[in-house]
Amino acid sequence: MTDARQALLEFRDLHKDYGTTMAVDDVSLAIDRGAFVALVGASGSGKSTLLKAVNRLVEPSSGAVLFDGEDVENLPLAALRRRIGYVFQSIGLFPHMSVAENIAIGPRLVGERLPEARITELLELVDLDPAMAPRMPDELSGGQRQRVGVARALASEPQLLLMDEPFGALDPVTRDALGERVRALHAKLGLTTVMVTHDMAEALLLAERVLVMDEGRIVADETPHALLDGAGGDIAQALVAVPRGQADRLAELAR
């Protein structure tokens, strides 16, 4: 076994540009095994691009991403992606496959059949009724669909969970419940999780480490506590000010 404190994920001088547009500008960063990291920034700050470089949905212009000590460029693409759970805003359930078939797709690609008991277990993990297994995606609500998306991402027992605005399209109640659920699963399954979000409140409440990105660079790397104490610089503090202001106004109203 590798040292538990060794970084599971490491970005080395990562750089990505689309012609003249700089998406990621020389990012170097290590993420520890078992960490829950939130990557926060405005639209176009490069946070999504950085995330996609990990499972090679984006190929970097220069620099490298190391996953468990190995350069992802050197890993077979399909094998790499099976070791990484990926959840994103538009979910992308396969509309012609049932819930169970969607969840079992990863193992199916390598010729394995996911046992029914495991599908039941995965559905229970994301708080869904196992009776939903034979349903088709268009019979589900948005929240249920994203839960299936999370179950699908966990089916191959990944070490790393990448989430790209996972709760962006959900209503606030569902969003809160699913966020809590994912946080609990992260702990229970011993995952390393990187979540991209533009919502600082969500980042502060779920993550143990918050990275703030702006114009392709990491401008702050703090714990939620430190951010609330005013660390991280102007850009980070501008983002923190939004939920803090809302909280203050709500407290005002409640008085």
Place this chain on the structure above:
Amino acid sequence: MNGIWTTLLGLGDKLAAHVLLSASAIALGIAVALPLAIWASRSEAVARTTLGFASLVQTIPALALLALFFPILLSLRAVFGEGLPTLGFLPALLALALYALLPILRNAVTAQANLDPGVIKAADGVGMSFWQRLRLVEAPLAAPYVMAGIRTAAVWTIGAATLSTTIGQPSLGDPIFAGLQTQNWVLVLAGCIASAGLALIADALLGTIEHGLKTRQRVLTFGGLGAVALGILAALAVQFAGRSEDRIVIGAKGFSEQYILARLIGQRLEDAGYAVGYRDGLGSAVAHRAVSTGAIDILVDYTGTIWTNQMERSDNPSRDAMLADIIDWESRTSGTHVLGRLGFENAYGLAMPRARAQAEGLTSIGDLAAKAQGMTIGGDPEFFERPEWIAVRDAYGLRFAARRNFSPTFMYNALRAGEADVIGAYTSDGRIAADDLVILDDPQGAFPNYDAIVLLAPEAGEDERLLEVLHPLVGAIDVDAMREANFSVDRESDKLSFEEAARRLAERAGL
């Protein structure tokens, strides 16, 4: 109405040929379009090029596309050898498959372009390879749209396949073209009903498959596929059951006389124990090419046609000298055998109503030249392109105010209705007497001689027994007998079928 039913029931062979041709063309279209669509979905440039090409093909009239494959295949013989067929099934298949390409390709490309990008992202995200993504995600999601494209292609192809009659491929176009020729609306209707019915059935079955794919109901998908397969199998059974290899195929160009003479020859051969098939409605150049290459075995052709069109001669020798030259030319260039003259001439001549000709004092083409500036001349679609017309026009200095193309049958109606003042008529046509027309004299002999002669394909020409059975035809049919037979199928009421007219003509000729 009874006539239509009887005619419809007699179309089994044509229907089977039509089904097989259409199904093969669609299958070939699918086989080409789907890989192209996959390639196109990975490359914008390929998508633009292939769709552009398919759209361009679509703008070519189907009839022209079919005709174009004749010279294309002819030139390809340099590569594939003399065995490559230039008429019949192969060119029809290729032209129709090209035609079927566009709707399949367009729907497949559109389906791929419209796939939910989230789904594609998810497919990549879970680690699918190129082929896994294609097989597990893109193909099943695009299938209903592709099927809709195939459906459109099927309806188009079944309709356009009726035109393959003109390049010697039997189809439901045979009764349509034959009927149009003789104003036999029962034949035309029967052909239209059969081909429209076939298109509707194909559309419904393919629609069932499409619906099955869309709603993921395997019963519908496989039921529809099964029904399509059964239809094709039935057509195969009809096509190949009881077909003897040594069948004699008789060609006929697209006018009544040709249909009747083909039947007359066919009936004679059947009486002698031969199995016989017909290729009706061939264009003039196509028909000659077909007999000289053995695509058909027997054809009635005309000396003047071969002289001016195939041999490209512009001199006008005596009829015996012309025939001798033709026999020599045919045997030298292709080995085609000339059996001999049938006994009548079907020349081109300029015809007009007798009353009008008398009123204006016109007896010869020379007289006509002075009045042509105020007149409209009508001709069949080939007429104004033919060297004979050009020779006559230049010999007499004919300058008409207008010229119009009609199918041979409508040409006579046009003359009667006053839409044309003069027509390029055929001298053996029964309507010349029936409509009281005169053929204007040709004192300069600008129109060549048009003796009807029987041509045999090189191989058939060496069949002694066949020659023996056909030999009594030589000199047996005079122009009056031919006119009467032609009129019996062309007149507006009391029409005879080609078969019946052929029997009566044989009887009258003592055959």
